[in-house]
Amino acid sequence: MKKLIVFLFIGVIAFNAQAQNKKWTLEECIIHALENNISIQQSELDVELSEIEKTAAIGNFLPTLNASGSVSENTGLSFNPVTNNAQTATILSATGRINVGYTLFDGLANFRQLQRADISKLAAEYQLDKMKDDIALFVANGYLQVLTNKENLKSAQAQNLVTVDQIDRTNQLVDAGVLPRGDLLEIQATNASELQNIAVLENALTISRISLAQLLLIKDYKNFDVVDEGYDIINSEISDKSVEELISAAKENRNEVRIAEANVELAKKDLQIARSSYYPSLSAFFGYDTRYTNATSFEQAVDLDNPIITEQIGIVEETGQAVIGEFPNTINRISTPDPFFDQVYQNDGISYGLQLNIPIFNGFQVKNNVKRSKINIERSKFLLEQAELDLESNVYQSFVDAKGSLKAYEAAQKAVESQELAYQYAKDRYDAGVTNAFDFSQSKLRYDSAVISLNRAKYDYIFKIKVLELYFGVPVTELKF
Template structure:
């Protein structure tokens, strides 16, 4: 009984721990990469590319086929062994093995295999890009939750100060040192802050739900994140020259690699199309055999009367008959040969080479080659456009990161200034040198400055990580 109670307590503890689990950013990213539908679809595309490669390898393997058949014939039929017409019932069987192999087809087999390898590499780059995009989506959603929680903490802490001021003002009003209007002003500020807290709580919950949906987690109520320990970690990428970042992006980003592989695919398609102009040489080999249970007919010598005398001519001068002895034979029906013997005696082999030369096919090959050339030119333009787009995107990310840093630094200065102004206003209010409205306005400006500091901080963190990602740092290795 005691052991059962201990087990139940342990299970409750484990369940409670699971319910109170807080997800780190790394856990969220890893979970998304493992469960996101778009990532799974990209992984399926990679599997299809591997299947395409296997198919291309199969073109180098000879084609082998085998066949067999059994039939029973009644009435007038042709004996499959002798090819003679017979009126009887017999069982027959046949079998064959055929082998074919393409010796030369304009190198299209080799080009298909090379194309399959390029296609697989392209699918891998698309999967990497999808993982990078998902990682950024998760990081952005995660930082949004942290921002909303930080803003909520600011509002709660400042509302606590407001409640303390209500108590202090109540004492001063009761003592006749302050008018009752100041107390009402502070209470109105408290009510407004309470409303802001409720809105901030809703923002936290909505952002958590959005992040959970991105991760495909359905337990919204118990989902929460680890909201501590995320600061600005700069590995020096933002201080690098923009030309260096753009060059690194072109060398590392999947967008460029995908466009490059599309060009290589178009080149292989052009080579494959041209290969159709060449002759195709193939070799073949065939083996076949047959069996029938029809009885055979043979000529046998009569053992009792082995010879017969027959006239074979006449002597012209005398008219005397010329006779000779011949074997005394007769046709005798014998049973069919055994199965193994017939398969050996009735087999046949065929082999040879076959050459196909394309001469005129309605301009199909020529049209295919021209289409492949157009596709190649299109792929080259798309690669050029991808490089221009990436350059523009990286430059924008660089400017955004620089601007976000300046905004963050300005927000820090603003908080310092508003902190001093708020402290000064509080001191003046406590001694009755300012009214409640001026004090509440000073406190509101201080609260807004702290909220703006939080926003600019996490905005800079995200934009800095975007820039690092373009520089070539893997999404799973970004530091926060």
């Protein structure tokens, strides 16, 4: 049992250590951002809202069904709701109603609203896709910035090891009287400058990692790190495409233009909906209602003990003889209320019919709404045109940037090769005592700067190529690094 506990304890420690030492790949970072980014989640809520709008538009085609009821109790002089007799009492009364309504014609507004809901949902989905592309680019840029800082730090640390070796070697040569002490001081100053640069690079790396972690909503900044291997320049066919091909593909695939096109269609539907208010509307209705009261009432009934009474009803003018008539002898008596369900059945009623509304004058509201809709259409068309121009400009700019980044990378490669040869030559001359420490330090500094420039140019070119691939229509999850 103890062995099992120890084994589990070691396993938990190993798992936690592995979790803390986890290094994120670019693909993992992008997927994590797409699943957890707040802006993306807000765009997903917009898609859900568009679904609700579509459901509401579908509901306009369905009849309405409403039920209502009320219960009241009145004390004092009141009217019986059934007999309409005035009486002083405490009366409990209840009413119930069911109404059904259905719109037969409303100027086709319900059809237009459903079409608008479909377009609105499509626009929300385009906006969500655009947000995902933007977030993926932010993540890729942040990730490549971390890699750049890592490469710069590695280069600086590696070169500092060489400087430390040179300090030991120079110290030995100074003690042997081969080199002056000034050379040792120069190398030590170079070492101090390199250590300062390493501290700056370490700080830049830490900040870039924290920025990327914040973008991914990861709170464990201390243990967050990324994989820094396997990210080389891949020969991409995208670099062989002409700018015209890229612009044409971008117009077909990018969501910026799709969103603008959807907004134009939405504006057109709004105009159709506004115009529908010019037409009459026709609706049908059906209602059922009933009522109940516990109030007592008075009713007239024939007196069974004396059912007939005789009364004089007139006089014969010629003879003066009285005319006698017989009438039923009725008396008033209190009647108790009928049972609840009997009253519900006895007092119910129905109503049904058609209702026609014809717009005649409404303070220019409909006319002004139509004018506003027309203006919105023109505005949305301008925005579409601007979106197309911006897209062309952005693609062209990205194309030029990618070409320029490639040239900068190739130039940086040649610069590193040249500076490396120059540095090695200066090192050999310094080791042989032919040149002084200052010239050697300057050559080494130029070589270090060339390496840092190469790292920056490399990852800048990778990022610019990925931007072009997105414009060309490559899905963000299929980008290769």
